[in-house]
Amino acid sequence: MKYVLLFVETEQFAADLEAMGPTERERAYARVGEWMATHADKIRGGNKLQGPQTATTVRLDQGEPVVMDGPFVEGKEVVSGYTEIEVADLDEALRMVATWPGCPLVEIRPLES
Amino acid sequence: MADTSHAELARVVREHAGRLAAALMHLTGDFAAAEDLVQDAVLAALRHWPSEGIPDRPDAWLFTVARRRGLDVLRRQDTYRGKLAELQWPVQPEPDERLRLIFTCCHPALPRPAQVALTLRVVCGLTTAQIARAFLVHESAVARRITRAKRKITEAGIPYRIPSDDELGARLAQVLTVIYLLFNEGYLSTAERAQSRDLVDDAEWLAGLLHQLMPTEPEVAGLLALIRLHRARADARFDPDGALVRLKDQDRSRWDRRAIADASRLLIRAGLQRRPGPYQLQAAIVACHAEAERWQDTDWEQILLLYDMLLHLEPSPVARLHRAVALRYVHGPRAAMAELDTLAADLDGYHLYHATRAELLRELGQPDRARAADQRALELTANPAEQAVLRDRLTGWSTVAGSVWPGG
Structure with a gap:
């Protein structure tokens, strides 16, 4: 089955990352790189997203399209990246996510087949 | 054998429904479909069996209904349908x-x-x-x-x-x-x-099934023992008027001593694996109460020790509250009260916290504060049996200081 992992950052996580020294931050990124390499056979693609301040949302249910600044939900938790994976079932996806070394929240969403 | 009793019906259905679900699941690989078919068969059984009596082979009866229904609903799914049509009962599913x-x-x-x-x-x-x-x-x-x-x-x-x-x-x-x-x-x-339907029956049955399927898991045995130790004393928990009787005041001759001994043995066997866990420890605490011949024989020091172990594995304010009750019998009401004071912030919304406080305050000679605590407990519980005990206490029917109800 195919799933998308939505990586979600919190304000605390962003602040912690900000507070790190350059070597420490590099190590944090290296851990994420290692995780990606470990699971390379299941990863079908994905990307890191730029910050929510770069987001633009368009509302189409009001007659004319309404263009707005910002992500569609304003909140303390924002989607910061995604990865598409292909695994046997939800348990395998859960096992993979259990060792994710990055942001503190991951949403697992199956793709429509 | 018409006029089948409610409990008998529940027992037979419980014994066969899961097996049928497993067999249908094995066959179709479709959880939702298997689940629907079992539910249909159970509903049919509950319609027919009370008047017609439970058939000699309830498993085959349920299976026949499920198959008939399955052939109907799975009309568009030829593969399942074919398999289902060929299937003979009993299907021998894998043991697990x-x-x-x-x-x-x-x-x-x-x-x-x-x-x-x-x-x-x-x-x-x-x-x-x-x-x-x-x-x-x-x-x-x-x-x-x-x-x-x-x-x-x-x-x-x-x-x-x-x-x-x-x-x-x-x-x-x-x-x-x-x-x-x-x-x-x-x-x-x-x-x-x-x-x-009595959920306690279902819980004990499920724990028993799980224990049978996973005999080397000590926590499964621990939970089964815990349930059985409680049930062995269930008759004494209510008086003839349906009022809750506190552990201290229960007529222990109404406890099922044999069931208690059996459950204790189950617990000891589980303990031999040296993999303690919260259910084994809770069961051990209940066993201490259940094995005491009289209230005054309760081994509170052992109970206190077991609570310490439980809190080490699974810290929780409610377990600390129960530990404080044991503490009262080992080190006195003042020590228990000091412990309770540290729990105020966590348990202010929990009725048993205030009921326990009330009992300690009464022992410490502070009846006014005790009444206020009982009043607060009464406001917080929705359980009618517990409300009745508290109301009695507030109206002065029962002024004897003693243990709170839980009894482990």
């Missing part, structure tokens, strides 16, 4: 087939109420209406919960299998929580719900 069923129903990706409802329907053969009655919720709410859970199982790819060794601990904990919750729900309910 029901175990997979349990683990799927209690998958952590499902919300807890759905885990509970699914387990009851699929493994124990309860109908949606019976579940709704047992939990005092609307039938439509239970139905929605089950529909949503079944869709999630299919669409999110929740597997139908026994978790691998490295996941087993966490997954088993989910299953045990569901069973414990059922037990508590049934145990705390009072006579008002006597008409509905």
